[in-house]
Amino acid sequence: MVIFIYDKTFDGLLTAVFDAYSYKKFPDILLGEGETLPLFYDESFTVTTDSERSERVWKGLQKKLSVPALSQLTTCWLSELPEIDLLLFRYIRKTIDAPRSIELNFGDPDVLELSKVFKQVKNERLRVIQFLRFQKAADGTYFAALKPLYNVLSLVIPYLQDRFADQKWLLYDLKREYGYYYDLTTVTEVHFEQKEGHLLTGFLDESIMDQDEKLFQQLWQTYFKTIAIKERLNPKLHRQNLPARFWKYLTEKRG
Amino acid sequence: MDESVLNKLKILAESAKYDVSCASSGTSRSHKKGQIGSAEGWGICHSFAEDGRCISLLKIMLTNNCIYDCAYCINRRSNDLPRATFSVTELVNLTIEFYRRNYIEGLFLSSGVVRNPDYTMERLVRVVKDLRQVYKFNGYIHMKSIPGASQELVNEAGLYADRMSVNIEIPNEQSLQLLAPEKDFQSVFTPMRFIQQGMLQSAEDRKKYRHAPRFVPAGQSTQMIVGATPDKDKDILHLTSALYKRPSMKRVYYSGFVPVNAYDHRLPALKQPPLIRENRLYQADWLLRFYNFKVDEIVDDSYPDLDLEIDPKLAWALRHPEAFPIDVNRADYEMLLRVPGLGVKSAKMIVTARRYSRLGTAQLKQIGVVLKKAQYFITCHELPTKTVNELKPENVRRILTQRTNRKIDDGQLIIPFDFIN
Numbered sequence: 262m263v264i265f266i267y268d269k270t271f272d273g274l275l276t277a278v279f280d281a282y283s284y285k286k287f288p289d290i291l292l293g294e295g296e297t298l299p300l301f302y303d304e305s306f307t308v309t310t311d312s313e314r315s316e317r318v319w320k321g322l323q324k325k326l327s328v329p330a331l332s333q334l335t336t337c338w339l340s341e342l343p344e345i346d347l348l349l350f351r352y353i354r355k356t357i358d359a360p361r362s363i364e365l366n367f368g369d370p371d372v373l374e375l376s377k378v379f380k381q382v383k384n385e386r387l388r389v390i391q392f393l394r395f396q397k398a399a400d401g402t403y404f405a406a407l408k409p410l411y412n413v414l415s416l417v418i419p420y421l422q423d424r425f426a427d428q429k430w431l432l433y434d435l436k437r438e439y440g441y442y443y444d445l446t447t448v449t450e451v452h453f454e455q456k457e458g459h460l461l462t463g464f465l466d467e468s469i470m471d472q473d474e475k476l477f478q479q480l481w482q483t484y485f486k487t488i489a490i491k492e493r494l495n496p497k498l499h500r501q502n503l504p505a506r507f508w509k510y511l512t513e514k515r516g
Numbered sequence: 517m518d519e520s521v522l523n524k525l526k527i528l529a530e531s532a533k534y535d536v537s538c539a540s541s542g543t544s545r546s547h548k549k550g551q552i553g554s555a556e557g558w559g560i561c562h563s564f565a566e567d568g569r570c571i572s573l574l575k576i577m578l579t580n581n582c583i584y585d586c587a588y589c590i591n592r593r594s595n596d597l598p599r600a601t602f603s604v605t606e607l608v609n610l611t612i613e614f615y616r617r618n619y620i621e622g623l624f625l626s627s628g629v630v631r632n633p634d635y636t637m638e639r640l641v642r643v644v645k646d647l648r649q650v651y652k653f654n655g656y657i658h659m660k661s662i663p664g665a666s667q668e669l670v671n672e673a674g675l676y677a678d679r680m681s682v683n684i685e686i687p688n689e690q691s692l693q694l695l696a697p698e699k700d701f702q703s704v705f706t707p708m709r710f711i712q713q714g715m716l717q718s719a720e721d722r723k724k725y726r727h728a729p730r731f732v733p734a735g736q737s738t739q740m741i742v743g744a745t746p747d748k749d750k751d752i753l754h755l756t757s758a759l760y761k762r763p764s765m766k767r768v769y770y771s772g773f774v775p776v777n778a779y780d781h782r783l784p785a786l787k788q789p790p791l792i793r794e795n796r797l798y799q800a801d802w803l804l805r806f807y808n809f810k811v812d813e814i815v816d817d818s819y820p821d822l823d824l825e826i827d828p829k830l831a832w833a834l835r836h837p838e839a840f841p842i843d844v845n846r847a848d849y850e851m852l853l854r855v856p857g858l859g860v861k862s863a864k865m866i867v868t869a870r871r872y873s874r875l876g877t878a879q880l881k882q883i884g885v886v887l888k889k890a891q892y893f894i895t896c897h898e899l900p901t902k903t904v905n906e907l908k909p910e911n912v913r914r915i916l917t918q919r920t921n922r923k924i925d926d927g928q929l930i931i932p933f934d935f936i937n
């Protein structure tokens with residue numbers, strides 16, 4: 262059994278691919294730095310992330326894969342699933358070894374599996390786009406927070422930039438404790454040392470809300486309740502379309 | 517903005533909610549630098565109401581006062597219900613503020629008719645014009661065209677709206693006149709024609725001048741109420757199919773009749789809206805639009821109504837066992853689409869996957885094809901050959917409907933997105 266140890270970054274993974282081909286050894290297990298090694302193994306290598314090497318692997322992939330297939334790799338990485346790195350490693354290796362792109366060969370279990378993960382991450386991105394709710398703060402910034410299943414915030418930013426170009430906003434991931442802030446010109450990734458109430462709860466305290474915020478929340482809650490046709494109530498479909506795990510942060514479900 | 521708006525919102529959303537069209541798709545009004553809104557890509561559902569339906573647009577009436585007395589409408593003048601009217605500013609503000617909070621994709625604006633059609637239409641136009649010109653709003657706008665409004669006003673509205681609609685409501689002119697004495701087909705088809713003319717004109721102009729303004733880029737839609745009159749599915753679907761022949765008609769919606777005015781004996785007393793029938797009509801509609809079915813293949817004089825027990829594609833297949841089985845390893849994409857249980861996605865997957873290897877049941881399942889219905893209509897590598905021809909259509913039907921009693925109940929409303937498989 263061969264073990265590679267790397268820094269659990271995407272660049273690190275690509276470097277590991279590069280190293281594997283130079284040593285002609287391929288990992289059965291990928292571990293993060295500091296993770297416990299299994300009791301028995303044959304060899305272990307420590308990968309030092311190197312942007313030049315990772316770049317070369319990426320360039321190689323660009324020659325073999327279509328643009329959507331490439332974005333599938335980076336998107337699946339954001340799933341943070343326990344063995345996603347090993348799956349990606351195998352996929353990349355098959356891509357390098359095959360004479361033509363494997364991306365549509367769904368008979369291959371790795372290709373199929375990766376396409377499933379891809380779908381899940383994309384779904385989560387869509388749900389964040391659907392269900393994120395801004396609250397307006399007194400200083401004019403619009404604040405939204407939620408706990409996405411996967412690390413999809415970065416995938417949501419283009420959507421926000423398109424729509425909300427003339428307002429300041431902060432989209433925050435409560436689980437991973439970081440966010441993106443837009444100041445009317447650029448978007449920056451932000452981390453906060455000190456976490457105030459709303460960075461923990463996801464809700465602005467009334468003392469720092471814009472004066473009309475409460476009213477608009479009430480208006481939206483009223484609208485939500487009114488628009489359902491009583492003769493057609495369908496709690497099952499409602500739940501299926503609007504997963505309960507989002508309810509906590511949905512303005513209309515808090516009314 | 518103050519609390520009084522809250523009350524108006526309640527009244528005017530209540531009055532608007534029976535219009536079922538909600539989609540915000542089919543346009544490409546892209547964002548502009550430094551402005552608010554974008555209506556690019558597919559319509560997004562920002563929430564789902566407790567009836568399970570998508571909430572994408574702020575669906576609202578400018579006023580629920582109306583001089584007309586349509587029997588099927590909650591807002592008819594003879595109803596005693598709370599009435600309200602938004603000011604243009606209130607409605608514009610509400611739209612913008614909801615949009616800024618990511619509650620909605622845009623606005624779906626309709627109105628009762630006050631004073632006269634042109635007066636009403638003019639107010640509606642002011643709302644959408646302000647949104648576009650004063651607030652530089654690039655989100656989605658769907659606007660109802662008021663029957664009887666002048667062509668000039670329709671032409672102006674079309675410059676700001678992404679989509680416009682005029683509801684037919686009743687698929688047969690006599691029934692329509694019985695229930696809505698102030699309306700006839702003319703009053704519906706005239707504004708539809710105005711919209712179409714506007715679109716064609718703009719397409720012409722844009723050939724000459726690239727920057728000529730666009731006119732309702734997402735086309736027009738309409739709605740028919742199902743189950744308020746004795747009309748057959750055949751009548752409804754023939755009308756639908758004729759409407760889709762017009763280039764501007766993008767969607768026909770079907771709305772299971774909700775007896776809002778139970779006292780009116782011109783209307784049937786239904787215990788529940790006919791949701792299954794509504795769902796079957798949407799499925800038939802999909803067959804027309806995406807599966808290359810002709811309307812006569814779905815309903816005809818021998819089968820004037822859709823089968824409530826099975827979906828229209830399965831119904832067609834059972835009437836035409838001679839067209840099956842289909843070999844999934846060789847059949848054209850078009851033929852794959854005719855197989856019950858195979859949707860557009862599955863058909864595409866099959867075409868792709870069979871380039872790499874011959875497909876058997878295992879491979880089909882692996883790529884996500886559901887064989888429950890399809891198995892009786894296909895052959896593949898090693899599937900046992902118990903197809904519809906050996907089993908006989910009536911038996912396939914029995915097998916496939918055996919357990920569906922329960923299903924019919926909780927299948928209440930399936931949203932017409934991707935349920936035709």
Ligand code: SF4
Nearest residue numbers: 582584586589592628
């Ligand atoms: S004109 Fe429209 S709002 Fe007025 S009663 Fe008829 S359907 Fe209702």
